[in-house]
Amino acid sequence: MLAGCGADEPETTAAGGPITVKATDSSCEVARTTVDAGTSVFAITNGGQKVTEFYVYAPGDRVMAEVENIAPGLSRNLHVELPAGSYETACKPGMIGKGIRGQLTVSGSAAPLTDDAALLAATESYQRYVKSQTAALETKTTEFVKLVKDGDVAGAKAMFPIARTYWERIEPVAEIFGDLDPRIDGREEVTEEGLKFGGFHRIEKDLWVTGSVKDSGPIADQLLTDVKEIVQKANAEKLSPLQLANGAKALLDEVASGKITGEEDRYSHTDLWDFNANIDGSKAAIASLRPVLEERDAALVKTLDTEFANVDAALGKHRDGDGWKLHNTLTQADLKELSDAINALAEPISKVAAVVAKQA
Structure with a gap:
């Protein structure tokens, strides 16, 4: 429904220009495998038949930057700030698996973007937001787990989308830490990657498909353990300003790849809770x-304000009390209106990273 959330214009922010990446269904050709420390721009073109993703990983599959939902025939740019070290690049045709990996070496030194006082203040502001959301995530997940272990199916169903709200708001940060994200939020397809199906969506299936959580206690306990680990790691993480910019876009990609389609919460159909939370998280990063942004591109800020308001208006039509209508009650016309609003927001938000990367 969303064609990769639009294509980016070519950038020349990094020394030597963008690093081209030619992605297909069976290859990932990265033009340069050595770069200078500082900000790099990868220009990814999908020449395959499958939707793809591109990642830059630090050791331990720690995600430094990612761009998702690149539809066949489209191109996307990814800005990333990298200190000296050894990294891996990865294309993921079909958006599954470990991807087609390659080595990337970063050498030299560069002043971090946070040497700019305004960018440092931005990261500190966002980290306060992350701290508030992770605290609520741990609290609500604890309540959810107790309801599951008590066998309270109705109570657990009611708490499921509420607990996930706090997860979805900070998902780009949560995705940094290797396998923790798929353990907490992986859908049933994670078994194709050799992972165990657990976390929120396994319990979701128990609640809505089998209607019984009598065997769900150990899964719920592991979910809470993993959430507590994410909380600790997320609060300790020092983010780059580009991670805020990329995260704002990544949250729209989350909407595109799972929420609009109904794929994310396929058993409960509570996707609009997640949709709204993704938009909240994107707004927080931009805020x-x-x-x-106001200093460097005031016109872009006005456009973002307009398009965020349009998304809110389109989504607001599907309010249901304190929550949201179920995805399977929406018509194709409803979904198209939401899709169009997200596409319109995705275009200007894709420009934020380039503005952030410019030297003041």
Whole structure:
């Protein structure tokens, strides 16, 4: 329904210009495998038949940057700030598996973007937001787990989308830490990658498909353990300003790849809770960057304000009390209106990283 959330214009932010990446269903050709420390721009073109993703990993599959939902025939740019070290690049045709990996060496030194006082203030503001959301995530997941272990199916169903709201708001940060994200939020297809199907969506299936959680206690316990680990790691993480910019876009990609389609919460159909949470998280990242964006590109800020308001208006039509209508009650016309609003927001938000990466 969303064609990769639009294509980016060519950038020349990094020394030597963008690093081209030619992705197909069976290859991932990265033009340069050595780069200088600082900000790099990868220009990814999908020449395959499958939707793809591109990642830059630090050791331990720690995600430094990613761009998802690149539809066949489209191109996307990814800005990433990298200190000296050894990394891996990866294309993921079909958006599954470990991807087609390659080595990337970063050498030398460069002043971090946070040497700019305004960008440092932006990251500190966003990290306060992450801290507030992770605290609520741990609290609500604890309540959810107790309801599951108590066998309270109705109570657990009611708490499921509420607990997930706090997860979905900070998902780009949560995705940094290797296998923790698929353990907490992986859908049933994770078994194709050699992982165990657990976390929120396994319990979701128990609640809505089998209607019984009598065997779900150990899964719920592991979910809470993993959430507590994410909370600790996320609060300790020092983010780059580009991670805020990329995260704002990644949350729209999350909407595109799972929420609009109904694929994310396929058993409960509570996708609009997640949709709204993704938009909240994207707004929070942009809000933290707002002083920098207003100084560097005030017209872009006005456009973002307009398009965020349009998304809110389109989504607001599907309010149901304190929550949201179920995805399977929406018509194709409803979904198209939401899709069009997200596409319109995705285009200007894709420009934020380039603005952030510019030297003041």
